[in-house]
Amino acid sequence: MNDTDIGLLALLRANAREPAAVLAKKLRVSRGTVLNRLTKLEATGVIVGYTVRLKPAAGAQRIRAIASMAVDGNATSAVLQSLRGDPNVEALHTTNGRWDLVVELQADDLAAFDKVLNRLRLIPGIATSETSILLSTQKL
Template identity: 40%
Template sequence: MQTDETDEALLALLADNARLPVAMLARRLGIARTTVQARLDRLENAGVIAGYTLRRGREARPMIRATALIMIEPRRQPEVLARLRSLPAVIEVHTTSGRFDLIATLTATTTEELDDTLDRIAEAKGVRGSESLVHLSTKIDRRR
């Protein structure tokens, strides 16, 4: 779906604060409330807007983040993914090419919690090996 300048301005406002009421969006864009609602409906139906979410503030975020690089045995991905899904510290998982099969992003409030999660990943059936990288400081975050 092709978006125009008004759609892009609307998306930028929502990216900054997805809780803005339609009336406020309309005022900021200088268009009618019904027009904003119609554009939102169209963008949602086309999949341009997949949903609205919560971004935690710096104080509410877990203090420790890590990446786990995971090697799995052939044809064991469904079992490994089920295990990763069951671990609350695992916030996203991606398949990848190269030496590792999966990349998991983890969050924890303590190093003990992170260590426990890494142990649970390593002991999962189908995991051949893993390597972890603890995130130290954020230099660029375009999601904010």
């Protein structure tokens, strides 16, 4: 990736619906260059898709949380596989330091969230976890 690709990705993160002509003007390159770079970034798997970001308050009022998890021994792959299949898991992150994984969770209400936590506690290989409910979002 070169500077144009990096700049293009930064602009797309801010607004993936920006027209190619506007992107080209901001990057000071031709529209054709932008379209060629987009095609290349998509073909090589750097860009894997485009999505819509909603303000948390714009969607249904859901319980959102971050769960930090320590994993037993070499069980990370098995734990990740179990978590990937859970419909309440929004994102999974491997980390360094005290916790092996950070898991973004969501549920419709506190009762459903309690069930999610109970289900996650039963996954073999999770040694310990700490969960924090997200109260507000300051920046998207």
